[in-house]
Amino acid sequence: DxxxxxxxxxxxxxxxxxxxxxxxxxxxxxxxxxxxxxxxxxxRPELIFYKESCIRCFACREHCPESAISDHSMLRFDPKLCTVCGQCVSECLTNSLRMIxxxxxxxxxxxxxxxxxxxxxxxxxxxxxxxxxxxxxxxxxxxxxxxxxxxxxxxxxxxxxxxxxxxxxxxxxxxxxxxxxxxxxxxxxxxxxxxxxxxxxxxxxxxxxxxxxxxxxxxxxxxxxxxxxxxxxxxxxxxxxxxxxxxxxxxxxxxGEAKLKRMYSRQRxxxxxxxxxxxxxxxxxxxxxxxxxxxxxx
Ligand code: SF4
Ligand code: SF4
Missing domain, CATH: 3.20.20.70 (Aldolase class I)
Incomplete structure (x- = not known):
């Protein structure tokens, strides 16, 4: 175990x-x-996005094997596609993505x-x-x-x-x-x-x-x-x-409320x-x- x-x-x-x-x-x-x-x-492990430090270089999106990252007014991570593989985390130079x-x-x-x-x-x-x-x-x-x-x-x-x-x-x-x-x-x-x-x-x-x-x-x-x-x-x-x-x-x-805003949680x-x-x-x-x-x- x-x-x-x-x-x-x-x-x-x-x-x-x-x-x-x-x-x-x-x-x-x-x-x-x-x-x-x-x-x-x-x-299960989860991905957290710190948008304040993101410089929109899109290295994460280029390396996502599941095409789970899209770009609207800000980066979006589709929780249905994301397998929490962590590849985007290691590509992000600004430490804006973290695996929990x-x-x-x-x-x-x-x-x-x-x-x-x-x-x-x-x-x-x-x-x-x-x-x-x-x-x-x-x-x-x-x-x-x-x-x-x-x-x-x-x-x-x-x-x-x-x-x-x-x-x-x-x-x-x-x-x-x-x-x-x-x-x-x-x-x-x-x-x-x-x-x-x-x-x-x-x-x-x-x-x-x-x-x-x-x-x-x-x-x-x-x-x-x-x-x-x-x-x-x-x-x-x-x-x-x-x-x-x-x-x-x-x-x-x-x-905890600030953390919640960064996560893909249904809880408000x-x-x-x-x-x-x-x-x-x-x-x-x-x-x-x-x-x-x-x-x-x-
Ligand atoms: S790699 Fe990091 S800094 Fe670049 S767009 Fe993705 S989250 Fe933002
Ligand atoms: S954790 Fe993996 S599947 Fe999820 S967004 Fe990052 S690279 Fe894509």
Whole structure:
């Protein structure tokens, strides 16, 4: 099995303890309206066009074996013809075309993250599996995580929790920390903004809270969508009912909307304003009042 990875970021300080190397798995079962990594949504590799730097030299069009590139008022890439072969990317001298997503074997990915072993040892850090949704590539993880653990590397996963419980359970022996997103407590609002209801997500969270997993709840704070008093109180009640008393608050920023405009996505940017620090502080205070320790992220 190979994994499709769309990024590997080194020296991360926010994805778990110590210095971490974060591996971003491509593909996600949810389609959150506020997604900050829209390039992670589809499992397959994708082509992104940065029109700002394009000098219209048409080298890409000349070398496209599928005639997928045409020229109207600006370059157009026909997603029905494009096989994502990447030939145009290597022809573009201005780096205006980029391929998002690359296949990795278990051995190659292990070798790549092992380059950072000294940082992991010195800082009590490790790797973080992010995405997208890493659990969507569980078959790869079943093979790869035991190899990582054999090297005594600390492992953290960031998950939306929408996965088969049997798969989650099978991976737990290889995971030190599970960062688990709670996006909305109302099932129909959850479905409206992410494409899925929250029943299985909440059920998996409760199961995890009863296991030996190092579970840590997180909430992406999206202004006007999930930072209402009602939702914060419902989230706090849910956490307490599962004997969880801490949540990490991740403020929404709108970088994903700019990325979305460059991609061939049917999803349109929602133009959600970035969260201001006052709104975030209020969310934190409400959780604290409910006896849930709320940690703010940048
Ligand atoms: S090769 Fe690059 S710069 Fe030239 S037309 Fe294509 S995208 Fe634009
Ligand atoms: S990725 Fe390949 S098929 Fe797609 S536009 Fe570029 S050269 Fe053409």
């Amino acid at each position: 190979k994994a499709v990875i769309f990024d590997i970021q080194r020296f991360s300080l926010h994805d778990g303890p110590g210095i971490r190397t974060t591996v971003f798995f491509k593909g996600c079962p949810l389609s959150c309206a506020w997604c900050q990594n829209p390039e992670s949504r589809h499992y 997503g690359k296949e990795w074997s278990t051995a190659d990915l292990l070798e790549e993250i092992y380059k950072d072993i000294d940082f992991f040892i010195d800082s009590d850090g490790g790797i973080t599996l992010s995405g997208g949704e890493p659990l969507l590539q569980a078959n790869f993880l079943f093979q790869w995580l035991p190899m990582v653990k054999e090297k005594k590397i600390h492992t953290t996963i960031e998950t939306c929790g929408l996965a088969d419980w049997k798969q989650i359970e099978k991976l737990l022996p290889w995971l030190d920390i599970v960062f688990y997103d709670l996006k909305h407590m109302n099932d129909s609002i959850h479905k409206q903004f992410t494409g899925y209801g929250n029943a299985r997500i909440l059920e998996n969270f409760s199961r995890l809270s009863r296991s030996q997993a190092g579970l840590q709840a997180r909430m992406p704070v999206i202004p006007g969508i999930n930072n209402s008093v009602e939702n914060i109180l419902a989230t706090a009640d849910f956490l307490k009912s599962n004997h969880q008393f801490c949540i990490h608050l991740l403020p929404y920023h709108n970088l 940017p929602m133009n959600i304003a970035a969260l201001d620090s006052e709104q975030l502080k209020k969310t934190q205070e409400l959780f604290e009042k409910e006896k849930i320790h709320a940690v703010l992220y940048d």
